Amino acid sequence: MFTALKFRLTPRARTIVQVALLSAVWMAASLLSRLFLPAVPAGVLGMLLVLAALWTGWLPVQWCRDGARWLLAEMLLFFIPAVVAVVRFPDLVLSEGWKILLVIVASTAIVMTVTSLVVDRCYRIELRLKRRIRRGLTHA
Structure with a gap:
């Protein structure tokens, strides 16, 4: 599904979609952390979820590459x-x-x-x- 979208979306739109995907993972990890694993920070849990999805092949690297690059490039905003x-x-x-x-x-x-x-x-x-x-x- 996303592979077909990849060619239709402009690079900027693809980055926005990928940042939204990574943000959704973070929000899900935040909810899981609050409900089941309060000792594990949401950022760490989200990172582990994305890593597991990448490792198992459920999440191809291309689905989050541009969004992750943008987030890293704009990291100063987080400080x-x-x-x-x-x-x-x-x-x-x-x-x-x-x-x-x-x-x-x-x-x-x-x-x-x-x-x-x-x-x-x-x-x-x-x-x-x-x-x-x-x-x-x-x-x-």
Whole structure:
């Protein structure tokens, strides 16, 4: 169904539809999180749902590629509430700012380290699989 729509929609309309699809997944994840898994944030649950759908093939990558690219490109807009909080509560930032900064730096370092380790591990697995496939093709 969507593949046929892909060719009829302009790139802008396709991006809007994909952002709406990703937003619908987030809203569904928010509802599921509130009702059944309050310990799991809606963003994490939504990401897992999209990842599972992509992995199983229920959701082709083309159905969300443009929308995801647009959301990533406009990510700065999602940080505006944090800037507003800094402007609105300067006393809190001045008194507790070093703790906030420490958490930001530590969490960024942890995320970057874990991400690099996961990417490295996945790359090594992919290389091993390609070597096995090549060996299998040469022995056949």
